[in-house]
Amino acid sequence: MQLEFHQVDAFSERPFAGNPAMVYRLDSWLADELMQKIAAEHNLAETAFIVREGQGWHIRWFTPTVEIPLCGHATLASAHVLFEVYGEPGDTLSFTSQSGALGVTRRNGQLWLDFPAIGLGPVADRQAVERALGVEAIEVLGSTELFVVLASEQAVRDCQPDMAALARLPWLGAIVTAPGTGHDFVSRYFAPAIGIPEDPVTGSTHCSLIPYWSQRLGKSQLSAFQCSARGGELFCRLEGDRVKIGGYATRVASGQLLLD
Structure with missing residues (x-):
């Protein structure tokens, strides 16, 4: 089995700055244990896995050691990959996640996350x-x-x-x-x-x-x-109980993960 991956420097207009994230667009979910091993292999702060669900996407994020409930930069990276690599139409993407509904909008070269505000x-x-x-x-x-x-x-x-x-x-x-x-x-x-x-x-x-x-x-x-x-x-x-977080993204690598 071969899986295509893309590495993106999120919140940066140039390579080697911002926060690197790995993105996998899957046809269906892999086993949780395998996704965790893949994230550990890449050893970046987060590896994102996305699967189409209806008109949107389900997204999950893994650090090298655990799955986490919310990640901004890897969501930004995933949107960049969907728009720029896979040619997703329009300028708005909808994601479902452990933290509920998330959105990303493309505007004037920037990507804007629509996330929940969190109180303290x-x-x-x-x-x-x-x-x-x-x-x-x-x-x-x-x-x-x-x-x-x-x-x-x-x-x-x-x-x-x-x-x-x-x-x-x-x-x-x-x-x-x-x-x-x-x-x-x-x-x-x-x-x-x-x-x-x-x-x-x-x-x-x-x-x-x-x-x-x-x-x-x-x-x-x-x-x-x-x-x-x-x-x-x-x-x-x-904006009320939501925050909008804008930034740039730069793809720096693409390749294939080879699995038996």
């Missing part, structure tokens, strides 16, 4: 979070992810977590964020517990980042930058 609540053990991240936080909140607000962009760039300590905390990962110097806000995302020490550019974390910074800054349209080593720019809008 208080976190009790602030000191353990600060120790694991090696920071002094302005605010510590959480949902399924930790959400840690720092004083400045430089503090976000300088953050050096204790990955083992962070992996022991009862959250999928940790978002660190602050006001930006050239953007409305910046962030980084660390998730060693699910096999991602640092994710280069994370669409799904902006489901929390956009509502938070929209309220704090008093504006519904925002510019964002994820200041990892690769880096990536995101264009953001809050």
Whole structure:
């Protein structure tokens, strides 16, 4: 059996920046164990598998170690592949997922994700979070992810977590964020517990980042930058209980996986 794959740098107009994702368009689902092995073989933050269902697509995302409920950059990458490689007609795609209905719209060379906004609540053990991240936080909140607000962009760039300590905390990962110097806000995302020490550019974390910074800054349209080593720019809008996350994508490789 041969399976065609495509590697895309999401949230980037050029190769070797943004966040790489692997995309497989399948005729039918493979066994969960096999999809997990394929994701481990590629060893990227996420590998996306998509199967047509009715007029739309069902999408699933795997890190090298686990399946996850929501992923932005690999959804952006999947839309890019469907439009640019497989010639999907129109400018709108509908996906179903563990996190419900998702959409992607193509407009002026950009792809815009339509994702649910995610609210935040208080976190009790602030000191353990600060120790694991090696920071002094302005605010510590959480949902399924930790959400840690720092004083400045430089503090976000300088953050050096204790990955083992962070992996022991009862959250999928940790978002660190602050006001930006050239953007409305910046962030980084660390998730060693699910096999991602640092994710280069994370669409799904902006489901929390956009509502938070929209309220704090008093504006519904925002510019964002994820200041990892690769880096990536995101264009953001809050629309009620949904967030719109825009960015570019660049395909860098295509090939075939050979299976017995």
